[in-house]
Amino acid sequence: MNAAKCRAIFETLRETNPAPATELEYSSPFELLIAVLLSAQATDVGVNKATRRLFPVAHTPRQMLDLGEAGLSEYIKTIGLYKTKAKHVIETCRILVERHGGKVPPEREALEALPGVGRKTANVVLNTAFGEPTIAVDTHIFRVxxxxGLAPGKTVQIVEQKLLKCVPHEFLHDAHHWLILHGRYVCKARKPECWHCVIEPLCEFREKTPAPQL
Incomplete structure (x- = not known):
């Protein structure tokens, strides 16, 4: 895809949604980190239901540590893989308390050293909590x-690097939010809803889906 078309896609997405944001609910970098950790193989809706009960009780690493794995599990047991996630969250909170003064570090290396935190989670935290121009490639972004044709690639790493090169800098901070939301609600996995897609004229997908017959 050429640079002009890429720019036009993000200009269109910005016009449609000038201030995109994650659908995870949080009020601090720590709450965001925990919400993203819990969201692996789970829906944002499901995570938000759990954290609405959890965060009023434990919104700092120390408070989370005091809950322990068993106590934390009671709040997140409706989320898939909750036992593993509880272990990772408690281990992460221990490291935050012991090594980072109870704060979420704003550096990629330190974030990726936390249990359960990979590149995608680190990118979300760096972008959303600290304003870094990163792109967290999840299944939605990879698909879109x-x-x-925006940034085709066989791996998430290739797609991420291509997006970082092709997305104009002014759009980098919001790019992954636009693409996630677009993949979640319009460019769906089973059947893209091309008939109401705002970037359809710019999209290079050949098998455009027609509007359903009423």
Whole structure:
């Protein structure tokens, strides 16, 4: 995809949604980190239901540590893989308390050293909590980038690097939010809803889906 078309895609997405944001509910970098950790193989809706009960009780690493794995599990047991996630969260909170003064570090290396935190989670925290121009490639972004021709690649790492190169700098901070939301609600996995897609004229996907017959 050429640079002009790439720019036009993000200009269109910005016009449609000038201030995109994550659908995870949080009020601090720590709460965001925990919410993203819990969201692996789970929906944002499901995570938000759990954290609405959890965060009023434990919104700092120390408070979370005091809950312990068993106590934390009671709040998140409706989320998939909750036992493993509880272990990772408690271990992460211990490291935050012991090594980072109870604060979420704003550096990639320190974030990726936390249990359960990979590159995607680190990118979300760096972008959303600290304003870094990163792109967290999840399944939605991977699909949209490949299907539209925006940044095709066989791995998430390739797609991420291509997006970082092709997305104009002014759009980098919000790019991954736009692409996630677009993949979640319009460019869906099973059947993209091309008939009401705002970037359809710019998209290079050949098998455009027609509007359903009423």
């Amino acid at each position: 980038a490949n299907r539209t």
